[in-house]
Amino acid sequence: MKHTDSFEDATRSDLVQELHVHQSELEAQNQELRDAQEYTTRSLERFENLFQDAPIPYVSLNAEGVVLDANRAALELLGRERQRILKHPFVLVLGPEFHAPFFRYLRTVLSTREEHRVSVQMTGGDGELREVVLVGTPSRSVDGSHQCLTALLDMTTVRRYHAELDETRERFTGLMQHTADAVYVSEFSVGGTGQFVDVNPGACEMLGYTREELLQRGPADIVSKTTAAEMPALIQRLRDEGHLLIETEHVARDGVALPVEVHATVVTLGGAGTCSRSLAISLIVVLLSVALNTFGMSWTRFGGQIR
Numbered sequence: 001m002k003h004t005d006s007f008e009d010a011t012r013s014d015l016v017q018e019l020h021v022h023q024s025e026l027e028a029q030n031q032e033l034r035d036a037q038e039y040t041t042r043s044l045e046r047f048e049n050l051f052q053d054a055p056i057p058y059v060s061l062n063a064e065g066v067v068l069d070a071n072r073a074a075l076e077l078l079g080r081e082r083q084r085i086l087k088h089p090f091v092l093v094l095g096p097e098f099h100a101p102f103f104r105y106l107r108t109v110l111s112t113r114e115e116h117r118v119s120v121q122m123t124g125g126d127g128e129l130r131e132v133v134l135v136g137t138p139s140r141s142v143d144g145s146h147q148c149l150t151a152l153l154d155m156t157t158v159r160r161y162h163a164e165l166d167e168t169r170e171r172f173t174g175l176m177q178h179t180a181d182a183v184y185v186s187e188f189s190v191g192g193t194g195q196f197v198d199v200n201p202g203a204c205e206m207l208g209y210t211r212e213e214l215l216q217r218g219p220a221d222i223v224s225k226t227t228a229a230e231m232p233a234l235i236q237r238l239r240d241e242g243h244l245l246i247e248t249e250h251v252a253r254d255g256v257a258l259p260v261e262v263h264a265t266v267v268t269l270g271g272a273g274t275c276s277r278s279l280a281i282s283l284i285v286v287l288l289s290v291a292l293n294t295f296g297m298s299w300t301r302f303g304g305q306i307r
Contacts, residue, residue, distance in 0.1 A: 053072070057071065058073070058149060058150065059149075059152065060149055062146075065089055065103060067087065070085050080125070091103075093123070098122075101118050105134060109137070110146050110148060114138070115137050116135075118134050119131060131156050135151040135153060179200065182260075183199070185198040186219055194219065195216070199215065207251075222250050223248055223249065226249075243264065243265045244263075247261050
């Protein structure tokens with residue numbers, strides 16, 4: 001009898017031990033599940049923030065063309081509040097003539113599972129009729145249903161931006177070509193050659209080079225040896241501060257050293273990103289008091305006479 005009781009006690013002890021081990025395993029698995037759920041929740045929140053804060057307007061559409069979600073940029077472009085967009089057909093913002101092309105576009109994206117695009121016209125929040133390119137990519141919702149994630153590329157704003165850029169370029173070119181001072185524009189992007197990309201007639205006349213000859217050179221080719229040695233530090237200073245004012249010497253084609261004052265400024269074309277381009281625009285002013293003593297009482301200053 002005692003032997004039987006001892007056996008039962010041992011068996012009971014083994015079972016309790018196994019239950020403790022099993023409980024520990026379940027607790028570990030439960031913790032892993034909680035960690036995975038927390039990670040998934042954080043990931044969803046992060047992607048939701050990325051979607052909502054994206055600078056490009058996005059809408060998510062189901063197979064019937066109903067708006068399931070729209071980010072802030074899309075609401076701003078469409079000029080509508082969220083409740084007036086969500087769960088409403090997207091065609092409500094399109095002209096009647098673009099309804100059929102829109103549904104063809106939607107069917108193509110969802111059936112081919114490939115990116116597709118179509119041009120439409122819609123009235124923006126400012127009441128202006130805008131040309132917009134819809135760029136759709138296939139996606140899936142949480143429940144596994146097919147969706148079309150659509151980017152709204154506002155071509156009207158892009159064309160207006162390019163027109164304003166062209167106008168600014170024309171004004172700058174006019175000022176640059178007609179100013180009496182020498183003006184150089186050099187490549188300043190990271191990895192750029194540093195060569196001049198544009199020079200005005202004043203720069204050509206001051207140094208005695210043709211425009212074509214100067215465009216084969218850069219700032220380091222026209223400064224004195226002392227300034228050439230300081231170029232890396234000066235370039236870094238220009239990158240850090242965005243502007244630079246120094247007195248130095250430029251060496252003309254005939255070897256004459258011209259005392260000058262350099263006003264350099266960095267401008268970026270194309271905005272931020274990989275398509276942007278940084279240029280250093282330098283206005284060169286000859287120090288006339290020194291120049292007059294060097295060259296006598298008559299000095300030709302880029303097409304004008306100073307006596």
